[in-house]
Amino acid sequence: MSRQTVELFRLAEHKNRHKTVYFNRTELGQLLAVYSRYVIRGEWRDYAIDHRDGFALFSVFRHSHESPTFAIMKTAAGKNPGEYVLYSGRRKLRAARTLADIVEFLQRKPSLVNAS
Numbered sequence: 001m002s003r004q005t006v007e008l009f010r011l012a013e014h015k016n017r018h019k020t021v022y023f024n025r026t027e028l029g030q031l032l033a034v035y036s037r038y039v040i041r042g043e044w045r046d047y048a049i050d051h052r053d054g055f056a057l058f059s060v061f062r063h064s065h066e067s068p069t070f071a072i073m074k075t076a077a078g079k080n081p082g083e084y085v086l087y088s089g090r091r092k093l094r095a096a097r098t099l100a101d102i103v104e105f106l107q108r109k110p111s112l113v114n115a116s
Helices: 013-016 025-040 097-106 110-115
Strands: 044-051 055-061 070-075 084-088 091-096
Touching: 013 044, 025 055, 025 084, 025 097, 070 097
Parallel strands: none
Antiparallel strands: 044 055, 055 070, 070 084, 084 091
16 A cells, blocks of 8 residues: 655645735726826727736837737736836836836836837
8 A cells, every 4th residue: 555645735725935916906996007108199909908927017009910019017016016017028127115106107118109
């Protein structure tokens, strides 16, 4: 007769280690507001939202078949408050503690949007 081993783990610890991050309603409102401004200008045409372990990602595209023009990442809030990071491709453009700072940066820098 073979012996089977059973591994026990605390559900609370498992949830904390594998915490999926989401954008809340207010954040989605901010993201879609800036997105719609650039859609009206004809500069952005599509977006995607991804939720993964440890971060959420809002990506905008010039064309739906290309890589994202910009991506805004929301990181998990561990011991420190969460952070928002703006990327253009693999290049980190800005990091901030609030999404409003990232959105303001995007609105102030129309040359960034046109250059990508």
